[in-house]
Amino acid sequence: MMDLKGKDVLSTSGFVRDDVEGIMGVAAKFLPVAKKEQTSDVLAGKVLAALFYEPSTRTRLSFETAMIRLGGRVITVVGVDSSSLSKGETLADTGKIIANYADVIAMRHSQKGSVGEVAAAADVPVINGGDGTGEHPTQALLDVFTILQEKQKVDGLTVALVGDLLNGRTVHSLSYLLSLFKVNLILVSPEKLKMPSYVTDMLKSRNVAFAETESLEEALKNAQVVYSTRVQKERFDDAAEYEKYKHYYILTRELIEKYNKDLTVMHPLPRVGEISEDVDDLPGAAYFRQARNGVAVRMALLAMVLGKA
Amino acid sequence: MMDLKGKDVLSTSGFVRDDVEGIMGVAAKFLPVAKKEQTSDVLAGKVLAALFYEPSTRTRLSFETAMIRLGGRVITVVGVDSSSLSKGETLADTGKIIANYADVIAMRHSQKGSVGEVAAAADVPVINGGDGTGEHPTQALLDVFTILQEKQKVDGLTVALVGDLLNGRTVHSLSYLLSLFKVNLILVSPEKLKMPSYVTDMLKSRNVAFAETESLEEALKNAQVVYSTRVQKERFDDAAEYEKYKHYYILTRELIEKYNKDLTVMHPLPRVGEISEDVDDLPGAAYFRQARNGVAVRMALLAMVLGKA
Amino acid sequence: MMDLKGKDVLSTSGFVRDDVEGIMGVAAKFLPVAKKEQTSDVLAGKVLAALFYEPSTRTRLSFETAMIRLGGRVITVVGVDSSSLSKGETLADTGKIIANYADVIAMRHSQKGSVGEVAAAADVPVINGGDGTGEHPTQALLDVFTILQEKQKVDGLTVALVGDLLNGRTVHSLSYLLSLFKVNLILVSPEKLKMPSYVTDMLKSRNVAFAETESLEEALKNAQVVYSTRVQKERFDDAAEYEKYKHYYILTRELIEKYNKDLTVMHPLPRVGEISEDVDDLPGAAYFRQARNGVAVRMALLAMVLGKA
Numbered sequence: 001m002m003d004l005k006g007k008d009v010l011s012t013s014g015f016v017r018d019d020v021e022g023i024m025g026v027a028a029k030f031l032p033v034a035k036k037e038q039t040s041d042v043l044a045g046k047v048l049a050a051l052f053y054e055p056s057t058r059t060r061l062s063f064e065t066a067m068i069r070l071g072g073r074v075i076t077v078v079g080v081d082s083s084s085l086s087k088g089e090t091l092a093d094t095g096k097i098i099a100n101y102a103d104v105i106a107m108r109h110s111q112k113g114s115v116g117e118v119a120a121a122a123d124v125p126v127i128n129g130g131d132g133t134g135e136h137p138t139q140a141l142l143d144v145f146t147i148l149q150e151k152q153k154v155d156g157l158t159v160a161l162v163g164d165l166l167n168g169r170t171v172h173s174l175s176y177l178l179s180l181f182k183v184n185l186i187l188v189s190p191e192k193l194k195m196p197s198y199v200t201d202m203l204k205s206r207n208v209a210f211a212e213t214e215s216l217e218e219a220l221k222n223a224q225v226v227y228s229t230r231v232q233k234e235r236f237d238d239a240a241e242y243e244k245y246k247h248y249y250i251l252t253r254e255l256i257e258k259y260n261k262d263l264t265v266m267h268p269l270p271r272v273g274e275i276s277e278d279v280d281d282l283p284g285a286a287y288f289r290q291a292r293n294g295v296a297v298r299m300a301l302l303a304m305v306l307g308k309a
Numbered sequence: 310m311m312d313l314k315g316k317d318v319l320s321t322s323g324f325v326r327d328d329v330e331g332i333m334g335v336a337a338k339f340l341p342v343a344k345k346e347q348t349s350d351v352l353a354g355k356v357l358a359a360l361f362y363e364p365s366t367r368t369r370l371s372f373e374t375a376m377i378r379l380g381g382r383v384i385t386v387v388g389v390d391s392s393s394l395s396k397g398e399t400l401a402d403t404g405k406i407i408a409n410y411a412d413v414i415a416m417r418h419s420q421k422g423s424v425g426e427v428a429a430a431a432d433v434p435v436i437n438g439g440d441g442t443g444e445h446p447t448q449a450l451l452d453v454f455t456i457l458q459e460k461q462k463v464d465g466l467t468v469a470l471v472g473d474l475l476n477g478r479t480v481h482s483l484s485y486l487l488s489l490f491k492v493n494l495i496l497v498s499p500e501k502l503k504m505p506s507y508v509t510d511m512l513k514s515r516n517v518a519f520a521e522t523e524s525l526e527e528a529l530k531n532a533q534v535v536y537s538t539r540v541q542k543e544r545f546d547d548a549a550e551y552e553k554y555k556h557y558y559i560l561t562r563e564l565i566e567k568y569n570k571d572l573t574v575m576h577p578l579p580r581v582g583e584i585s586e587d588v589d590d591l592p593g594a595a596y597f598r599q600a601r602n603g604v605a606v607r608m609a610l611l612a613m614v615l616g617k618a
Numbered sequence: 619m620m621d622l623k624g625k626d627v628l629s630t631s632g633f634v635r636d637d638v639e640g641i642m643g644v645a646a647k648f649l650p651v652a653k654k655e656q657t658s659d660v661l662a663g664k665v666l667a668a669l670f671y672e673p674s675t676r677t678r679l680s681f682e683t684a685m686i687r688l689g690g691r692v693i694t695v696v697g698v699d700s701s702s703l704s705k706g707e708t709l710a711d712t713g714k715i716i717a718n719y720a721d722v723i724a725m726r727h728s729q730k731g732s733v734g735e736v737a738a739a740a741d742v743p744v745i746n747g748g749d750g751t752g753e754h755p756t757q758a759l760l761d762v763f764t765i766l767q768e769k770q771k772v773d774g775l776t777v778a779l780v781g782d783l784l785n786g787r788t789v790h791s792l793s794y795l796l797s798l799f800k801v802n803l804i805l806v807s808p809e810k811l812k813m814p815s816y817v818t819d820m821l822k823s824r825n826v827a828f829a830e831t832e833s834l835e836e837a838l839k840n841a842q843v844v845y846s847t848r849v850q851k852e853r854f855d856d857a858a859e860y861e862k863y864k865h866y867y868i869l870t871r872e873l874i875e876k877y878n879k880d881l882t883v884m885h886p887l888p889r890v891g892e893i894s895e896d897v898d899d900l901p902g903a904a905y906f907r908q909a910r911n912g913v914a915v916r917m918a919l920l921a922m923v924l925g926k927a
Binding site: 045047049073075076077085087088089092093096097098100101102105302 | 654657675676679680682683686687694848887888889890895906907909910913
C-alpha cells in the first residue's frame with residue numbers, strides 16, 4: 001500500500017486496490033471516533049486549512065469535524081471571502097502562503113485543476129474537496145467505504161448507479177474505484193443522461209461487467225446496492241428539460257419491498273425527491289450513515305497524509 | 310427539575326419554575342468560567358454545530374464562546390453560506406446530516422418552526438437560537454438570570470418592560486418566564502405598540518399583577534428593574550411611523566437619578582439610543598453584564614443537554 | 619522595554635527601539651512554533667475574537683494560526699456578517715460586548731480610528747489588524763522581524779522601498795520602525811507616487827539618511843534589502859493611470875543576478891507581477907518566509923498582551 005505521508009490526494013485515478021483497501025482499513029479504525037463512541041488526540045497540534053472557494057457546507061463540515069475529533073484545529077476560508085485571498089495573486093502564491101500557516105489543506109474550487117495548482121506550490125499535503133468538473137476523491141472513497149460497511153465486502157456485488165450519469169462527477173469517480181474490485185454494474189439512466197463513453201470505455205478496458213438500461217426495475221431485481229443521484233439542475237440550460245428529468249426515477253418503499261427487502265440504498269446527498277422519505281426507516285437506507293462514514297474516511301486521509309495513521 | 314440530557318431546548322413555554330431555577334443554578338456554577346476567572350474542560354471531545362441561517366453575530370459568538378470555554382469545539386455555518394446546505398433539501402435531511410457531525414446543534418433561522426423541524430429529525434440535542442417570530446429561549450433565560458444576579462431574587466420585584474412590546478419577541482418570552490415567579494409587571498409602550506393580547510391573557514390566567522401605561526415615569530417610580538427594548542425597525546412598513554416611535558422612550562442618567570438611584574437597567578442589545586450613554590457608568594447599568602450572563606446560561610444549557618452539568 | 623500586558627497595540631508610532639527589540643525577541647522565541655517544529659500551550663484557555671469587518675483573509679488566518687498554535691481558541695466574524703454586529707450600535711458598544719466573550723481582540727476595519735474606538739471601550743487588549751488608511755502595526759513589525767531573520771541585524775543596512783510609496787500604508791509604518799535603527803533608505807517610486815512629505819519629514823527629523831529616486835537599478839546597486847510593493851489599484855480613480863504604473867517596476871532574476879546575488883527581496887503580498895516568478899527560487903527571496911514570520915510576531919503580541927510571554 002502506498003504511503004500517503006506528505007502526499008497530496010487530488011484524484012482517485014492513480015489508486016490501485018491495495019491503496020483503497022489501505023485507506024478503508026484506517027477509516028474503519030477511526031469509525032468509532034466518527035461515531036462519537038471514542039475520542040482521539042492523534043492530530044493534536046496540527047492545523048487544517050479548509051479553503052472553500054466554492055461553498056460546500058456539507059463537505060467543509062465533514063473535513064472540519066474529522067480534524068477536530070482527532071484533536072486537530074482548523075482555520076477556515078469560505079466563499080466570497082476567499083476572493084480576498086487573491087486580489088489578483090496566483091493560486092500558486094496562495095498555496096505557498098497557506099502552507100506557512102497550516103499543516104494540511106483541504107480545498108474546494110469551481111475550476112478544474114485549481115486544487116492541483118495549489119498542491120504543486122504548497123509544501124504541505126493538499127486534499128481535493130472537489131474541483132469543479134474535475135475530481136472529488138473523498139466522496140468516491142466514502143462511497144466505497146459505505147458499501148464495505150453495509151455489505152462487509154465489495155467483491156461479488158452487483159451495484160446499480162441510477163440517475164444523471166452524464167453529469168454526476170460522483171458516479172464517474174465511483175465507477176473507477178469499483179472497477180478495482182470484482183463487481184457487476186448496472187447503469188440506469190434516461191437515454192439523454194447516459195454514462196459518458198470515457199467511463200464505459202474505462203470499464204471495458206478493465207473487464208468490468210456492466211449493463212446499461214433505462215429501467216429502474218431491472219436494477220432493483222438484480223442489484224444488492226442502488227446508488228441514486230440527483231439530476232444536476234445547474235448543468236441544464238433548458239429549464240423544461242430539467243423538469244422532465246428531475247424525478248425520472250423515484251425510489252419508494254413500495255418498490256424496494258416488492259423487489260428486494262435487503263437492498264442497500266445510497267445517495268451522495270442532498271436528495272431532492274429521488275428517494276421518497278418513507279424509505280428512510282428501512283434498514284438498508286444507508287444515505288445518512290454515508291455522511292458519518294465521510295467523516296471517518298476524511299479522518300483516515302488527514303491522519304495518513306500527516307503521517308499519524 | 311427536568312433532566313435536559315439529550316433533550317432539545319426549543320421554547321420556554323414548557324418550563325415550570327423548578328426547571329428555570331435548575332438552569333439558573335447550573336449557570337451560576339459556570340459563571341466564573343464565563344467571567345474568565347476559571348477554566349473548564351467539561352465538554353472536552355464534544356462538538357457544537359452553530360447553524361446560523363440568519364446571521365446573528367452576538368448570539369452565535371455567545372454560543373461559541375460558551376462551548377469553547379468549556380473545552381468543546383465548534384463547527385460553524387453562517388448566513389448566505391448556509392443556503393448551500395440545502396440545495397433544495399428538507400430541513401429534516403439537514404438535521405440528520407449535521408447530527409452525524411456534531412454532538413449538539415445551536416440554530417437560528419428566520420422562519421418560525423424551522424428549528425423544530427431540524428430538532429425532530431436530528432438525533433442530537435438542538436438549542437433554538439431564535440426562529441423568526443417564534444421563540445428565542447436562551448435570551449429569556451439569560452434575562453431572568455441577570456435579574457437574579459443583580460437583585461439576588463425575582464420574587465417580590467416590580468419589573469417594567471419598556472418600548473416596542475408588540476414586536477419584541479424577547480419581552481414576550483420573558484413575560485412568560487417571569488410569570489413563574491411572584492412579580493409585578495409594568496408594561497410601558499406607546500398605544501400602537503402595546504403588548505399583544507395573547508401575552509396579557511397569559512398573564513391574567515396565571516394571576517400575574519400587571520399594569521399597562523404610556524408613562525416611563527410611572528415605571529421609574531415603581532419598578533426595581535427596567536427592561537428597555539429597541540423599536541424593531543424591520544417590522545415597520547412605514548419609515549415615518551418608525552421615526553415617530555424609535556426614540557419614544559429614552560432612559561437617561563438624569564431620569565434614573567431623579568426617580569430611583571438603585572434601578573437595575575437591562576436591554577437585550579443592540580441599543581440604538583433607548584438608553585443614553587451617560588447611564589453606562591451607573592452601578593445598576595446591567596446590559597453589558599447581560600452579555601456575559603448569556604455565555605453562562607448557554608454553558609449551562611450545552612452542558613445539561615450533553616449530560617455533563 | 620514596555621510591558622504590553624493588558625495593553626492595546628494600535629500603532630507603531632509610540633514604539634522606541636527597546637520596544638521593537640523586545641517584541642522581536644519574543645517572536646524569535648516563538649518562531650519554532652510558527653515553523654511547526656515545536657508545539658506550545660502557553661495560551662490554553664484563552665479566546666481570541668478575530669473581528670474582520672473588512673475581509674483580509676491573509677491577516678485573519680495569520681492571527682488565528684498564531685492563537686491556535688499557542689493552544690488558544692478563536693471566535694471569528696468576517697465581512698458582511700459583521701454588519702449584523704452593529705444594527706446601528708456604536709463601535710464602543712460592540713467592543714464592550716465582545717470583551718465579555720474574548721480575552722483579546724484582533725480587529726480590521728476600513729475606517730481609520732475604528733479599532734481605537736473599540737479599544738477604548740473594551741476592557742481586554744485590542745490588536746489593530748489594519749484600520750483603513752490608518753495603521754497596520756503587525757505588518758510593520760513582521761517586516762522588521764524578517765529583515766532581522768534574513769540579515770541577523772538591522773543596523774548598518776541599506777534598505778530600498780520600491781513601488782507605490784504614496785498609497786502604501788505598509789511602507790509608511792515600516793519607515794518609522796526602521797528609523798529607530800541605523801539604516802540608510804532608498805525610496806524608489808515614480809514621481810507621481812512619491813513618499814508623502816509627512817514620512818520624509820519624519821525621517822529628516824530623526825536624522826535618517828535617505829535618497830529618493832525613480833531608478834530601480836540604483837537601489838539594486840546599493841541596497842542589501844529591497845522591499846517591493848503592489849501599486850494599490852483601489853486608490854486610483856483613473857484606470858488608465860493605474861495601468862501605467864502597475865508594472866512600473868518589475869524585479870527579475872536577471873536584474874538581481876546582475877547587480878546583487880545576495881539581495882534580500884521582501885514583499886507584503888499579494889504580488890501581482892512586481893516580482894517575477896523566477897525570483898522565487900533565489901535564496902534571498904524572503905517574501906513567503908515573511909508570511910511565516912507574521913505568525914511568529916502575532917504569537918509574540920498575543921502572548922505579551924495576555925501576560926504570557
